[in-house]
Amino acid sequence: MTYRVLYFATLRDQAGRDEESIVSDAADVSAFYEELRGRHGFSMPREKLRVAVNGEFAGWDRALRDGDEVVFIPPVSGG
Amino acid sequence: MTNFHISGEAIDVSALARRLADARAGACATFEGWVRDHNEGRGVKRLDYQAYVPLAQAEGERILAEARARYAIVGALCVHRTGALAIGDLAVWVGVSAAHRGAAFDACRYIIDEVKKRVPIWKNEHYADGESGWLHPNNTPVE
Known part of the structure; x- marks a missing residue:
């Protein structure tokens, strides 16, 4: 599948x-993040991140479908 | 125009204030977040903000809806900047109108506090010594 x-x-x-x-x-966002960590060497552990799929917050067990847009959200610092 | 807005351009405060005007309102509380020249003991030269815009706007609208449900207010608006900002620039503006001042102050405080905690916007500080870094919600460095 392509994400x-x-x-x-x-x-x-x-x-x-x-x-x-x-x-x-x-198959899910959790496995996908681990794959990306391996690919890019992300230092940030999963516990510090939130996840969004297709523009809405999602859980780490969210199943992924072909074409989904996934965003891993580091701790925010607006304001 | 939406009630919560992510803007890549300078915030037009007087236009926002006009949008809040309402015959039912006897109070207006506003908050302005400005770019300051220091953080955690280091000199800051400028900031960059990034935002995941669709989710930031949706989460911002949720926060404004929560404020309208929790406090006796008439209107609430918020705009947050993205892009490159200089010292003294307006980074975020919150405005709340209400019949009475108590609800206006309380809702204004609620909105800015929740925006800082929840909305996917990230601040990168460029320091006087040439380094730069992303920040956590409590203004400490990410790493």
């Missing part, structure tokens, strides 16, 4: 890109 990933803040710096499409066998 679209958008990167922000620390994850954008470590991935060296704003977004990418990835062909993956990962």
